[in-house]
Amino acid sequence: MNLIFMRHGEAMDNTCEILSSQEIQCSILTENGRRQVIESAKLLPKIDKIYTSPLIRTLQTAKEVADNRNLNVEIDNRIREINWGKFNGKENSSELDEVRERQVAGDFFVRFGQYGDSKYSIESRLCDFLTDIKKNNFKNNTVLIVSHGTIISFMKRILGLKSSHAKKGKFEVFNDVDFRFLDKHKNLLSDISNFEVSKRLEEIRKIKNSETQYKYLNIAKDYNNIEFNNETLKYLILGLNDKLSKVENILKPINKSKKEIVLVCVFNNFSEFLEKWIRHYVNLDVKNFVLVNNNSDDDSVKKINEITKNIKDIKLDLYNVEAPYNCFRACSWRQQILDIYGIKRWYLNIDSDELFHVDEKIEEYIDSINKDGCKSVKAIMVDVYSKKPIFENKNISDMEFVDSNTYKTEINPFYGLRIYGGPRERVFGLKSSLQKIPLLYYTGNELIVNDHFVFPKELNFVNISSAIFHYKFLPNSLSLYKNMAKSGVYWQDSKEYKKYLSAYKDDAKLSMFSKDSSIRIEDFRLSDIIPE
Secondary structure (H helix, E strand, C coil), X not given: CEEEEEECCCEHXXXXXXXXXXXXXXXXXXXXXXXXXXXXXXXXXXXXXXXXXXXXXXXXXXXXXXXXXXXXXXXXXXXXXXXXHHHCCCCCCHHHHHHHHHHHCCCCCCECCCCCCEHHHHHHHHHHHHHHHHHHCCCCCEEEEEECHHHHHHHHHHCCCCCCCCCCCCEEEECCCCCHHHHHHHHHHHHHHHHHHHHHHHHHCCCCCHHHHHXXXXXXXXXXXXXXXXXXXXXXXXXXXXXXXXXXXXXXXXCCCCCCCEEEEEECCCHHHHHHHHHHHHHCCCCEEEEEECCCCCCHHHHHHHHHCCCCCCEEEEEECCCCCCHHHHHHHHHHHHHHHCCCEEEEECCCCEEEECCCCHHHHHHHHHHCCCCEEEEEEEECECCCCCCCCCCHHHCCEEECCCEEEEEECCXXXXXXXXXXXXXXXXXXXXXXXXXXXXXXXXXXXXXXXXXXXXXXXCCEEEEEEECCCCCCXXXXXXXXXXXXXXXXXHXXXXXXXXXXXXXXXXXXXXXXXXXXXXXXXXXXXXXX
16 A cells, blocks of 8 residues: 655644644644645645545645545544644743653653643554554555644654655655554554553552452553543552541431432631531531541631531531542542442532532432433532732632633543633633532442542533532631642642742732622622633
């Protein structure tokens, strides 16, 4: 079989010298690029089939060739541009070069930012594509593949073809391609896969509970899942083995035989927000609370007893865990609670600064979603703030504003609809994930992986149907955030908290309130927050 690799003509991203794997406006051919393609198309030999990447610049290139030869173009997502992750839309940088160097040196799993491609993900999809090319075409066919410079280089290396980097709008012809090199490369990827699985199995065997270990054995092969990488797995397993000690002097223990919803919350120094928090959930008609105390040194436990003893009909179990905090480790503490209180039950997993919001009582809401066959509920996290400078507010009662028009959405391959934006992007430039799965029907097979992702991943592919009012910047949070930033145990080495402190250093009077974007909480409507 003869293969022709053709790189798209010069596009806007080339002239702007930026990386572009998504933006349509940067993907369009320039006039010069179109001329390059027209000239090259005249020189192409007879072609039997054309495959192209789905980006605009490659589609335009393939169309110029196909129109003159009366051929159809087959679009194949596997030969799309590299997903540049956080580098998309940016110029080349030393940080990006470092990722490339690690990949060249043999690191198959380092990514271009959190959700970018890895060498393994690129080569896996290209091997699948080339295998189908071999299977679906005759040996005497000539196949044109229109793609991107680096992707073409990957394909040539996989096939053992040696040549220079493809030039814009130009093509290279390779006659009688030997696909045995492809088979060798597939074997290499298989060996890498088996090695990764064996490493994960070794970690999973450290789980002390045999039933939990069995559940994790089923996901050992999911090693290329960004949300379930080896570092995450390590901390999840530590959390599964941490000891949760039940405090026996709580007056109203939960009756496990009743399959009522159970609220689960891990807390540290909960005292300041506790009364507002617990009153909110009592008003929502939550009756069963499991609170996990992680090394609090304030009077949280004393206040829990004082407040709950006078509230009719609620049941509360308190646990202590003395292990050091890590966001993934804490997810496994929640997982332990789910196993303690059993299957065939709804759980509301919520943080100590979050107020879950629906327009009806919690059991009524669950009855309605049960009728729809739902097993998980997705919520948007809506940050709550005051008019005052962020770190000068002294009263929780002053926190009565949220953003109305600054939230954004995108589709993420691992958990469906992703929400970001809001005041955290508007004020701090952060693109934090602002969606959660707070409500989960537990059958014994589900795993809480992080604050934004549960396993199996299908549970994340549901519409946003609720909200969480997030009191992230409570009074006295400045000293707390200094400790959190220093600890490095929160998401991405506590990057978010370091950003808050940096912004405070630049402007101590920084406020989240905006005349253009802020509304009062009582004016909040989910339909207004979530863009169409």
